[in-house]
Amino acid sequence: xGLLGRGSLLLTLLAFVLGFYLASSVAHLDRVVRERFAGQLxxxxxxxxxxxxxxxxxxxxxxxxxxxxxARLGYREQSSAQxxxxxxxxxxxxxxxxxxxxxxxxxxxxPERNVSFQLSGSRIEEIHDVSTGRELGAVLLEPELVGLYxxxxxxxxxxxxxxxxxxxxxxxxxxxxxxxxLDHHGIDPRRILGAFxxxxxxGQIREGASxxxxxxxxxxxxxxxxxxxxxxxxxxxxxIVEARYExxxxxxxxxxxxxxxxxxxTAIHGMxxxxxxxxxxxxxxxxxxxxxxxxxxxxxxxxxxxxxxPDRARERRNLVLDRMLxxxxxxxxxxxxxxxxxxxxxxxxxxxxxxxxxxxxxxxQLPEVYTQEDLEGEGLRIHSTLDMRLxxxxxKSLREGLESxxxxxxxxxxxxxxxxxxxxxxxxxxxxxxxxxxxxxxxYRDSQxxxxxxxxxxxxxxxxxxxxxxxxEPRGARAPVMTLADRLDDSPLEVPVAxxxxxxxxxxxxxxxxxxxxxxxxxRSLNVATARLGLEIGAAxxxxxxxxxxxxxRLPRVPSLPLGVADLTPLEVSRAYATLAxxxxxxxxxxxEDVVQADSDANSLLRREIDFExxxxxxxxxxxxxxxxxxxDRGTGKGVRLAGLRGPIAGKTGTSDDLRDAxxxxxxxxxxVVVWVGFDEPQSIGLPGSQAALPIWIQFLRGATGGQSRxxxxxxxxxxxxxxDPTTGARxxxxxxxxxxxxxxxxxxxxxxxxxxxxxxxxxxxADGFGGFxxxxxxxxxx
Amino acid sequence: xxxxxxxxCVLTAFSAGCAALGSLPRGSSLRLSEFVNEGDPARRASMxxxxxxxxxxxxxxxxxxxxxxxxxxxxxxxxxxxxxxLARHYAPGPYPERTESYLQQTEALLTAQDQLDDRARAHIVxxxxxxxxxxxxxxxxxSYLRQARHLAPGVWEDGRLDAAELx
Numbered sequence: 001x002g003l004l005g006r007g008s009l010l011l012t013l014l015a016f017v018l019g020f021y022l023a024s025s026v027a028h029l030d031r032v033v034r035e036r037f038a039g040q041l042x043x044x045x046x047x048x049x050x051x052x053x054x055x056x057x058x059x060x061x062x063x064x065x066x067x068x069x070x071a072r073l074g075y076r077e078q079s080s081a082q083x084x085x086x087x088x089x090x091x092x093x094x095x096x097x098x099x100x101x102x103x104x105x106x107x108x109x110x111p112e113r114n115v116s117f118q119l120s121g122s123r124i125e126e127i128h129d130v131s132t133g134r135e136l137g138a139v140l141l142e143p144e145l146v147g148l149y150x151x152x153x154x155x156x157x158x159x160x161x162x163x164x165x166x167x168x169x170x171x172x173x174x175x176x177x178x179x180x181x182l183d184h185h186g187i188d189p190r191r192i193l194g195a196f197x198x199x200x201x202x203g204q205i206r207e208g209a210s211x212x213x214x215x216x217x218x219x220x221x222x223x224x225x226x227x228x229x230x231x232x233x234x235x236x237x238x239x240i241v242e243a244r245y246e247x248x249x250x251x252x253x254x255x256x257x258x259x260x261x262x263x264x265x266t267a268i269h270g271m272x273x274x275x276x277x278x279x280x281x282x283x284x285x286x287x288x289x290x291x292x293x294x295x296x297x298x299x300x301x302x303x304x305x306x307x308x309x310p311d312r313a314r315e316r317r318n319l320v321l322d323r324m325l326x327x328x329x330x331x332x333x334x335x336x337x338x339x340x341x342x343x344x345x346x347x348x349x350x351x352x353x354x355x356x357x358x359x360x361x362x363x364x365q366l367p368e369v370y371t372q373e374d375l376e377g378e379g380l381r382i383h384s385t386l387d388m389r390l391x392x393x394x395x396k397s398l399r400e401g402l403e404s405x406x407x408x409x410x411x412x413x414x415x416x417x418x419x420x421x422x423x424x425x426x427x428x429x430x431x432x433x434x435x436x437x438x439x440x441x442x443x444y445r446d447s448q449x450x451x452x453x454x455x456x457x458x459x460x461x462x463x464x465x466x467x468x469x470x471x472x473e474p475r476g477a478r479a480p481v482m483t484l485a486d487r488l489d490d491s492p493l494e495v496p497v498a499x500x501x502x503x504x505x506x507x508x509x510x511x512x513x514x515x516x517x518x519x520x521x522x523x524r525s526l527n528v529a530t531a532r533l534g535l536e537i538g539a540a541x542x543x544x545x546x547x548x549x550x551x552x553x554r555l556p557r558v559p560s561l562p563l564g565v566a567d568l569t570p571l572e573v574s575r576a577y578a579t580l581a582x583x584x585x586x587x588x589x590x591x592x593e594d595v596v597q598a599d600s601d602a603n604s605l606l607r608r609e610i611d612f613e614x615x616x617x618x619x620x621x622x623x624x625x626x627x628x629x630x631x632x633d634r635g636t637g638k639g640v641r642l643a644g645l646r647g648p649i650a651g652k653t654g655t656s657d658d659l660r661d662a663x664x665x666x667x668x669x670x671x672x673v674v675v676w677v678g679f680d681e682p683q684s685i686g687l688p689g690s691q692a693a694l695p696i697w698i699q700f701l702r703g704a705t706g707g708q709s710r711x712x713x714x715x716x717x718x719x720x721x722x723x724x725d726p727t728t729g730a731r732x733x734x735x736x737x738x739x740x741x742x743x744x745x746x747x748x749x750x751x752x753x754x755x756x757x758x759x760x761x762x763x764x765x766x767a768d769g770f771g772g773f774x775x776x777x778x779x780x781x782x783x
Numbered sequence: 784x785x786x787x788x789x790x791x792c793v794l795t796a797f798s799a800g801c802a803a804l805g806s807l808p809r810g811s812s813l814r815l816s817e818f819v820n821e822g823d824p825a826r827r828a829s830m831x832x833x834x835x836x837x838x839x840x841x842x843x844x845x846x847x848x849x850x851x852x853x854x855x856x857x858x859x860x861x862x863x864x865x866x867x868x869l870a871r872h873y874a875p876g877p878y879p880e881r882t883e884s885y886l887q888q889t890e891a892l893l894t895a896q897d898q899l900d901d902r903a904r905a906h907i908v909x910x911x912x913x914x915x916x917x918x919x920x921x922x923x924x925x926s927y928l929r930q931a932r933h934l935a936p937g938v939w940e941d942g943r944l945d946a947a948e949l950x
Contacts, residue, residue: 054858056831058824108850137819137831138858431860431888432853583891585884593853603846610853614887618895670860710825711861714895 026236032221033240042256044157044379045150047598048359049143050388051434052103055117055124056138062122063706064389067091070098072144072388074280074346086112087281087346094119097130101281103142105383106594106604110140144388146355149363149375154265158272158282159379159598162252165283169271170251171329172288172295176320178212179327182247186213186238213238216254260294261301263348268301278306280346288330289338292320306343314343354395357440357450358386361571362591364453365608370595380605381598385434385590387427393703394425394437401696402442402677405687412685417446421685423677423693424451424570425700430578430672432610433587451676456553456567460689461525461636462654462665462674463546465624466576467562468522468530470545471537473620474745481537484623484742485729485750487515488529495535495559503559505531508655508688517726519742522627523635525653527563534562548615550575550586564654573665574674580625580650581667583716584616618716619745625650625713626743632666636690640666643698647709651697653689660684662692669711671704673697718746725754812938813902815864816950822859829859833868840872840946848872848946863892867906871944874914882914905934906944913943 053069055061070089081090081097089098095118102112114130127136148156162170174181180188188211195209210218217237222230241250259267260274268277271294275283278297279290286294296316297304306313318339325335362384363375374380402423406413412421420442427437440450449455471482490513495503505527507513513526521529534542539557546555546566551573555566571589579586588611594604628650631637636653651666662677662685675693678685685692701709715721723732726740729750736754744750815837819830836851849872855865870885886907893899912927924942931939938948 051857052854054828054832054854056824056828056858058827105850107846108854137835138828138854140854429857429860432856583895585888585891609881610856612884612888614884614891618891710823714897716891716895 026240029233029237030240033237033244036220037245041253042157042159042379043151043155043377044159044598045148045155046375046378046380046382047148048146048362048382048384048386048592050146050384050386050391052105052143053141054138055127055141057124057126059124060122060706061119061124069141069144069389071347073101073142074276075101076280076344076346084114086285087279100139101142104381106596110142113139115139143383146384146386146388146391147359148266149359149372150266151376154267155269156263156266156273157256157269157379158276159256159270160252160272160283162248162255165255165271166286166291168288168324168329169255169283169286169291169294171324171327172291172320173212173255173298175323175327175329176295177215177298179323181212181251184211186240186242187211187235210234211238212254213241213250216250216257217241219257219259220253258298259301260297261305278345287338288334289317289321289341292324292338293317293343295320306345307348310343317343354439354444355386355391356444356448357452358384358391358435358438358591360440360448360450361435361438361453365589365591366595367606379598381596382592383594383596384592385436387436390427390437390704391439393700394427395439397696397700397703398423398425398439398675399442401699404695405677405692409686417443419679419681420446421677422447422451422680423675423696424455425673425675425696426452426570426574427700427704428574428578428587428589428672429670430581430587430667431585431612431670433575433578433590433612435589435591436671447680449680451680452570454569455676455680456569457661457676457678457682458656459564459566459568459573460654460656460661460663461564462573462652462663462689463564463566463568464522464525464530464562465580465628465652466546466549466551467534467537467542468518468627469549469580469616469620469624470541471518471533472623473545473616474748479748480620480745482518482533483744483748483750484518484627485724485731485744486518487729488518488521488526489532490514490516490521490526490529493528493531495531497559505560505563517729519627519630522652523630525631525636530562531559535559545616546576548586549579564656570674570676573663574672577665577667577674578672579615580621580628581669581672582612583618584614584621585612586615587612619718622713622716622719623743623745628652628666629713636688637664637666637694639690639694640698640701643702645698645701645705645707645709647705648711648713649701649709650713653694655688658684659686659688662687662689664689664693664697666697666701668701668705668709669713671701671709673700673704675700715743720744720746720749722749724750728752728754730754730756811902812935812948813906814948814950815868818864825859826862829855829862829865832858833862833865834950836868836872837946837950841950845872861892861896863889863896863898866892867903868949870910870914871906871946871949874910874917875943876917879914879917882910886911901934905931905939906949909935909939909944916942
């Protein structure tokens with residue numbers, strides 16, 4: 001073979017190798033493209049929404065901060081009621097018009113609706129549907145965003161379908177980003193040439209030539225590096241994408257992927273999310289000028305942010321509108337109107353950071369089939385039970401309360417944020433077990449340890465009511481071990497403990513009080529008297545009662561159990577107190593209602609039902625509630641009344657050994673709130689519950705109820721009220737010099753009377769009242 | 784003597800009045816629309832939402848109905864009639880076992896609020912019977928339904944309570 005022949009063979013071989021390399025590279029890129037498009041195109045974080053705000057006649061709109069709610073939801077105030085569209089409102093002194101936005105809900109989607117409110121001071125007087133004139137009993141504002149379960153890249157997206165967005169959005173984007181998008185095959189040689197010449201003239205790279213397809217490929221598959229190799233890959237993949245997929249599918253993927261700015265630390269991607277962020281509405285509702293603005297932003301979402309640089313943004317928006325006019329996508333009239341329009345932006349909403357502890361609890365409540373990856377990538381929409389107003393209030397109350405303690409007691413200050421004084425607050429609706437607010441620490445960014453759900457801490461005296469309830473409850477046909485007429489011995493006590501020093505409980509003030517009533521013992525949180533009560537009924541009954549109230553932690557069967565030596569989580573304590581507030585009906589904790597797939601209209605994938613069960617009879621619970629009302633009225637929790645809170649309130653302070661844990665657990669007929677304060681590594685805070693936890697509880701309840709709690713603790717059947725002599729517990733007859741009303745289960749009223757009367761009890765109601773009246777009238781047998 | 788006679792007259796009149804109140808006309812049954820204007824603003828709004836739920840139930844929109852009842856409880860968690868409507872919602876199935884706890888809550892709240900009369904009792908025992916029937920406990924169900932028929936004959940003859948009948 002000659003030299004020429006060998007060279008030719010070499011060239012052929014080289015061409016073959018090169019061809020093989022190119023073919024295999026293209027095949028590889030093709031596989032990458034197909035796999036990505038065939039699988040889940042986007043990793044969309046699941047979003048958690050609050051419970052909707054319900055507005056109704058009689059509601060105090062100032063109390064619920066309605067303007068604040070509207071601002072968080074992105075509603076914009078208008079200067080006239082004539083031009084209202086969805087997401088806008090108009091407010092005067094005595095009336096308001098709110099054009100409610102439609103919202104999706106798995107069971108009760110709401111249409112958009114123009115609603116008028118008649119106001120009187122801070123009250124909503126009447127609500128009418130403007131279009132029908134019909135009076136409405138209640139209307140719902142859409143749920144607020146509580147937070148998202150992000151993956152590592154903190155990307156926020158709301159996916160849109162190409163056929164659900166207005167055509168002018170596509171027109172605007174194509175007009176400014178890729179005029180020949182509908183004609184080219186992934187790359188645009190004319191544009192490349194144009195850009196090349198323009199850059200050559202400028203002596204620097206000033207103009208890009210990437211098509212929408214190339215931009216999509218770059219964002220989807222490639223790194224941002226600027227090399228020839230990457231550019232070739234990008235062009236090849238763009239050609240592959242165009243060959244395999246329709247223009248509308250490519251455009252839809254682009255609309256969902258394109259970077260559109262930042263909300264705090266979170267990147268906003270896609271037109272759906274951008275439309276929510278910039279205009280507070282779904283992309284389907286965009287106006288021409290709004291579509292043009294979104295298209296304008298694509299070039300540089302940060303440098304063209306309409307919030308920071310409104311003039312720049314408007315200028316480029318108008319450029320987009322000019323191009324749309326030039327391409328015949330809009331007519332002159334539409335163009336003139338859009339050019340003249342203001343940048344009507346929604347209030348810049350920031351993702352609330354203070355509900356992260358709640359999100360962690362919600363994740364625990366979801367069944368195991370929902371993995372972390374699912375939550376970070378499946379784009380689920382989770383309708384939670386959270387009340388955003390109460391959540392903000394809980395976080396604020398806790399943070400300010402802890403800061404106030406540190407100001408007052410500088411010895412509590414720790415420089416190291418990981419060792420700071422900490423706390424937790426949780427609010428439940430007792431009837432349904434719904435978590436309305438939860439803050440598991442002072443700042444989630446510093447510590448993700450959720451003290452409401454993960455910290456098992458000695459419950460101290462907040463546990464005492466469990467023991468009292470066990471004592472007041474009849475067992476089967478047997479009478480209760482104790483009644484509210486019984487007396488407890490609060491003198492020094494020594495309990496032998498096998499192999500150890502005897503146990504000698506002490507009161508907080510190290511004083512002893514002799515004989516006291518049950519009421520006094522609980523109101524003053526007397527340890528020694530309560531220890532004797534515990535010994536009387538036995539640990540087994542206390543444990544049984546605790547379990548029925550909803551406590552799940554292991555409880556030591558020791559004499560000190562009623563004093564709260566068991567380690568409990570604040571969540572458990574709140575559930576137990578919810579059972580009390582609910583008259584003995586124990587609710588299951590509920591953090592969400594429904595889980596749905598966000599980008600579909602499908603029904604709920606998963607639902608958590610309201611669930612409750614009667615575990616204690618209402619009678620004994622009512623007796624205990626009356627004791628806990630006494631704690632708030634006169635006892636260790638009297639700070640509640642001194643702070644001016646009115647209405648039915650019951651509660652209990654708690655302080656663990658060496659003042660390491662401070663608690664206050666309390667409730668109204670509609671709300672249970674538990675506060676814990678302490679250090680994560682147990683050490684004394686030097687303060688009891690009434691000084692450390694109670695002020696936080698008071699601040700929260702005042703904000704939640706406006707200072708007046710609603711409803712009443714109603715006496716159930718089977719409970720009677722009669723006067724007793726508080727010094728002896730005997731039933732007080734008319735002539736008894738000392739009287740105090742007290743509650744009893746029917747049949748367990750005291751037998752002794754004051755003054756003693758022939759050694760026999762009177763008939764029920766003999767002391768006075770209608771029975772006494774009849775006896776006096778008809779000359780009854782009383783001597 | 785005169786004083787005693789007078790007192791006896793008062794007592795007799797009082798008893799007669801009580802008896803008259805106890806014997807409600809046959810067929811008169813509890814309807815929740817009666818309470819739509821009672822109570823404080825939260826209760827009234829809660830009742831409106833409950834009635835919306837009954838309308839949805841009557842139209843066969845069961846999920847929407849349940850959502851309305853739950854919203855009614857959000858506004859006023861102490862509204863016994865919202866629990867009663869939920870009990871009615873669940874009694875025919877597919878989750879009749881949920882009825883009982885809602886009935887217990889209804890009963891407890893009505894009792895505590897001093898509103899538990901025979902008309903309410905009729906629906907409570909009737910729904911208890913209906914839920915048991917749905918679950919296949921026909922013997923126990925019959926006993927409750929008999930009581931309900933006795934208390935509200937016009938409504939419980941067919942052994943069920945429609946949303947429109949409760950509205």
